[in-house]
Amino acid sequence: EGTDYLTITTGRMNQVVVDPVQRLARVGAGARWSDVVAHTAPYGLTGVVGSASAVGVVGYTLGGGLSPLGRAYGYAADHVRSLEVVTPDGNIRRVDAGAEPDLFWA
């Protein structure tokens, strides 16, 4: 018996918007660290990028994200402010520590 599943390629969702004053970046689901660095470097900023800039920001961060800068700045996951998530029921949820704290933790 077959299982229904869906594979979604997020590679074109690689937008990065940087707020250099707040030191925040909004990163698309398919962005790689090289996309982030290209947008933050003009401001003299970076993220807590890992050892390879071709790695995806979301996958890296969902796994914790241990950067060469980690001794000074900690895990990338600990710097996430909020997430826009599509849950399996098809709903888009804006998740942060105040709204939906369990999902934010997960």
Ligand SMILES: Cc1cc2nc3c(=O)[nH]c(=O)nc-3n(C[C@H](O)[C@H](O)[C@H](O)COP(=O)(O)OP(=O)(O)OC[C@H]3O[C@@H](n4cnc5c(N)ncnc54)[C@H](O)[C@@H]3O)c2cc1C
């Ligand atoms: C050369 C190299 C160097 C590395 N160096 C480091 C390092 O220095 N520090 C470190 O911590 N890790 C490092 N890693 C590990 C890296 O963080 C993991 O391999 C990470 O999972 C890569 O994420 P990805 O999105 O590129 O991979 P993927 O396999 O695409 O994604 C990883 C996981 O995240 C999920 N995922 C990805 N995008 C989304 C999304 N938009 N929404 C929901 N789920 C999503 C996928 O389903 C999958 O389970 C390195 C990996 C490589 C290959």
